[in-house]
Amino acid sequence: MTKPILSGSTDEGSARRRQILEIAAQLFAKKGYRGTSMRDIGEQAGVLGGSLYHHIKSKDALFVELHNAALDGAEEQIAKAVGAQSDPWAKLTAACATLLDIQLAPDSLTTPMMNDFREVPDDVRKQLIARRDRFEGLFRSLVEELSLPPHIDRSVYRNLLLVQLNGMAxxxxxxxLTPGEMAAQIVAVFRHE
Structure with missing residues (x-):
């Protein structure tokens, strides 16, 4: 069973909308942006055409909302894991382990949502990239705290680390090895240990 990526109030309309969003997220994860239609979402949710638009503005808006909710949840979990550490390398390891736990979970919606940028319209892609860049700010801060040799470009370092983490799935x-053990291995390689 997929974990909910959205939360909110429990009134009937909100509950129905959350159900539709969860179904849409699963369809996007399985079939991609192009392969998922509003009709597919409506059929899976048992909602007829016009009624679906009562809950959802458009496919583009829906995809952006789901993408952002997935990143919001991941960001919250990573911040909590990092907050429990004091050493910069332990913080980075905690961030990497948490991100891998999220991405490598069998029911993960985060990885498919993050990897579908090529299929979306340009205006949607710009929104997704802006939110992804804010998410990556977590890792930018963590890398800034590290004791690295002066000749290491921290931007290149961070991007190589994220490519490795994001490609793990x-x-x-x-x-x-567990995701946490994989994270420790990756950080050890990036620390040159």
Missing amino acids: DWYRPGR
Whole structure:
């Protein structure tokens, strides 16, 4: 069962909207932006055409809302994990482990939502990139705190780290190492240990 990515009040209209959003998120994760239509969402949710637009403004707005909600949830979890640490390297490890826990969960909606930028219209892509850049600010701050050799460009360092973390879902298989152990390995490599 997929964990809800949106929360809010519990009145009937809000509950119905959240249900529609969860169904839409699952469809986008499974079929991609282009492969998911408003009709698909309505059919899965048991909502007829016009009624769906009572809950959802447009496919584009829906995708942006779901993408942002996924990042908001991830950002909150990472900030909490980082806040429990004091050492800069422990903070980075906690951030990496939390991000991998989120992305590598079997029911993760975050990775599919983050990797669908090529299929969306340009105006939607700009919104998604702006929100992703704000999310990556967490890692920018963490990298700034690290004791790195002066010749290391922190922007390149951060981007290489994020590419590694974001690409993990393509090749990671559960078994030998947990996501937390993988995060520790990645940080050890980036720390040159």
